[in-house]
Amino acid sequence: METVLSSATRQVSIGGQNPFCIIGERINPTGRKVFQEQLRNGDLSRIEVDVAEQVAGGAMMLDVNMGAPLCDEAELMTRAVTLIESQCDLPLCLDSSIIEVLEAGLAAYHGKALVNSVTAEDERLDAILPLVARHGAAVIALPNDEEEIPEEPARRLELARKIVDVATARYGIPLEDVVFDPLAMPVGADTTLVLRTLETIALLRDELGVNMTLGASNVSFGMPDRGAIGAAFLPMAIASGLTSAIMDARSAQLVQAVKAADLLTDRDPWGAQWIAAHRARQAATAS
Amino acid sequence: METVLSSATRQVSIGGQNPFCIIGERINPTGRKVFQEQLRNGDLSRIEVDVAEQVAGGAMMLDVNMGAPLCDEAELMTRAVTLIESQCDLPLCLDSSIIEVLEAGLAAYHGKALVNSVTAEDERLDAILPLVARHGAAVIALPNDEEEIPEEPARRLELARKIVDVATARYGIPLEDVVFDPLAMPVGADTTLVLRTLETIALLRDELGVNMTLGASNVSFGMPDRGAIGAAFLPMAIASGLTSAIMDARSAQLVQAVKAADLLTDRDPWGAQWIAAHRARQAATAS
Numbered sequence: 052m053e054t055v056l057s058s059a060t061r062q063v064s065i066g067g068q069n070p071f072c073i074i075g076e077r078i079n080p081t082g083r084k085v086f087q088e089q090l091r092n093g094d095l096s097r098i099e100v101d102v103a104e105q106v107a108g109g110a111m112m113l114d115v116n117m118g119a120p121l122c123d124e125a126e127l128m129t130r131a132v133t134l135i136e137s138q139c140d141l142p143l144c145l146d147s148s149i150i151e152v153l154e155a156g157l158a159a160y161h162g163k164a165l166v167n168s169v170t171a172e173d174e175r176l177d178a179i180l181p182l183v184a185r186h187g188a189a190v191i192a193l194p195n196d197e198e199e200i201p202e203e204p205a206r207r208l209e210l211a212r213k214i215v216d217v218a219t220a221r222y223g224i225p226l227e228d229v230v231f232d233p234l235a236m237p238v239g240a241d242t243t244l245v246l247r248t249l250e251t252i253a254l255l256r257d258e259l260g261v262n263m264t265l266g267a268s269n270v271s272f273g274m275p276d277r278g279a280i281g282a283a284f285l286p287m288a289i290a291s292g293l294t295s296a297i298m299d300a301r302s303a304q305l306v307q308a309v310k311a312a313d314l315l316t317d318r319d320p321w322g323a324q325w326i327a328a329h330r331a332r333q334a335a336t337a338s
Numbered sequence: 339m340e341t342v343l344s345s346a347t348r349q350v351s352i353g354g355q356n357p358f359c360i361i362g363e364r365i366n367p368t369g370r371k372v373f374q375e376q377l378r379n380g381d382l383s384r385i386e387v388d389v390a391e392q393v394a395g396g397a398m399m400l401d402v403n404m405g406a407p408l409c410d411e412a413e414l415m416t417r418a419v420t421l422i423e424s425q426c427d428l429p430l431c432l433d434s435s436i437i438e439v440l441e442a443g444l445a446a447y448h449g450k451a452l453v454n455s456v457t458a459e460d461e462r463l464d465a466i467l468p469l470v471a472r473h474g475a476a477v478i479a480l481p482n483d484e485e486e487i488p489e490e491p492a493r494r495l496e497l498a499r500k501i502v503d504v505a506t507a508r509y510g511i512p513l514e515d516v517v518f519d520p521l522a523m524p525v526g527a528d529t530t531l532v533l534r535t536l537e538t539i540a541l542l543r544d545e546l547g548v549n550m551t552l553g554a555s556n557v558s559f560g561m562p563d564r565g566a567i568g569a570a571f572l573p574m575a576i577a578s579g580l581t582s583a584i585m586d587a588r589s590a591q592l593v594q595a596v597k598a599a600d601l602l603t604d605r606d607p608w609g610a611q612w613i614a615a616h617r618a619r620q621a622a623t624a625s
Contacts, residue, residue, distance in 0.1 A: 238601055238602055238609065239609060242604045242606065242607060242608065242609060243604045245602045245603070245604075246602075246603060246604055249577060270602070274601075274609060274612065275612070275613060275616035276594075276598075276612070276616050279594050279595070279598050280598050280601065280602070280612075282569065282570075282595070282598070283569075283573040283595050283598030283599050283602060284573070284598070284602055286570040286571070286573045286574045286577075287573045287574060287576070287577035287599065287602060289574070290536060290573075290574035290577050291577060307563075307566050308566070308569070308570050311563075311566050311567050311569070311570030311571070312570050314525055314529065314561075314567065315525055315532045315533075315557070315567070315570060315571055315574060316532070316533060317529045317530045317532075317533055319529065320529060321529065322525065322526060322529060322561060325561065325562070325563070325567075326561070326562060329562035329563050
């Protein structure tokens with residue numbers, strides 16, 4: 052199953068035999084005081100730096116989150132979308148918990164966006180999915196509801212099925228345009244949680260055949276040597292069926308782990324990309 | 339299921355909730371001309387260097403192969419076993435295609451060794467398994483026979499079942515003392531082969547519940563940036579059920595990938611080992 056996203060001029064597909072989709076994660080002021088202050092002053096110049104770094108690192112889509120305190124997030128999202136569209140041609144993932152912000156981003160965007168995100172809560176489904184359907188967008192879906200973030204993979208599958216039913220039957224969104232987030236939890240909080248995430252990924256792949264994405268940095272939250280944890284986690288998740296991640300493309304270690312996983316799962320025919328990347332690094336070192 | 343190996347003074351278990359078992363691979367003259375020349379002259383001093391490096395890197399067992407051209411391999415194996423026993427207390431994996439060499443190594447060794455290896459060929463089974471049984475050793479078993487190295491995971495499972503039957507029913511070797519090698523092939527030869535290996539690992543885990551090991555460096559043979567390929571492959575294989583590998587413990591990248599996989603698969607309770615390793619590296623850098 053392939054999920055096709057697009058900017059005005061470029062298509063990117065998640066899943067099928069395509070390489071793992073790296074969604075660059077840094078265009079987000081969370082936890083960044085200087086960036087937040089700049090956004091409060093209407094200064095979006097930091098976005099250009101972040102976009103350039105994610106593109107240089109190998110991002111294939113970009114996640115855009117403008118959730119800074121005391122800001123008009125909808126206006127910032129509109130301006131950010133337009134700015135990024137002028138800077139690069141990667142498809143965007145519009146990231147907000149606020150409906151109006153998603154609406155503003157979708158209205159400004161010239162392409163097929165990935166909306167981040169909806170849950171299995173009835174109220175969220177009925178607010179966000181009509182928006183996704185109207186704009187012909189795709190959506191990231193989290194299998195949790197009003198009552199719980201379930202630990203059990205089987206319960207996560209149940210909630211995923213509910214989302215599929217509502218999205219396809221009630222709102223006419225094609226199944227391939229629902230990308231699931233299997234809920235990646237910090238291993239530092241409980242060392243059994245990642246196994247549940249891996250089981251969920253395998254279950255969603257086997258039972259629904261859907262594409263999946265997750266926030267790769269969640270897993271290593273609170274632990275030292277986070278890059279090495281992420282670089283082991285992503286190949287494990289890819290072996291279980293993960294087809295995309297929201298991750299920091301500035302990390303050569305993470306990106307190389309993903310490219311190695313592409314090679315090992317037959318998504319890099321003849322190893323051509325792997326060998327080309329090796330030669331590019333050699334040339335960069337020599338010059 | 340746990341496979342327990344031992345030296346004269348130390349036990350190591352493969353599988354169950356134990357950390358992934360790193361079997362150090364360098365005590366082997368294959369492809370090393372100077373080392374081969376030294377062995378021909380009866381000089382075993384290089385072994386001491388290799389053992390020290392594997393131990394320092396985190397090896398939990400050591401693979402010993404004395405297959406150098408124009409040497410008395412059985413005599414070298416006897417001397418190597420005695421030398422290594424005097425130097426460290428790690429259990430040994432005795433590695434040779436020659437029955438007499440395995441016999442000499444087992445006779446010299448004071449502990450429960452892992453014999454590397456037997457195949458599903460009738461002649462090999464009936465030559466090696468009696469030796470394994472008589473010495474109370476464990477054995478690495480490869481699911482290929484006279485006719486083929488099968489590509490299909492289902493056929494590899496069939497041959498694995500044959501080995502299990504012969505080992506347990508005919509020779510009284512406990513199932514936990516048969517450690518399977520799922521046949522790791524070079525991804526550079528055919529980019530579909532690693533997926534077959536991963537499927538085989540999952541199948542042997544689900545159907546037989548056995549422990550498994552493999553030569554980790556095979557997978558990246560012939561490709562550039564081999565460390566990065568191995569560091570992605572091992573977590574994938576561990577997620578599928580691999581419990582051990584014969585690998586070069588000098589590679590910090592490979593060892594860290596294995597330790598991260600231990601953390602992520604709940605084989606490092608509270609992340610205590612991961613955090614301790616981080617602190618040890620910090621202390622080493624600071625001093």
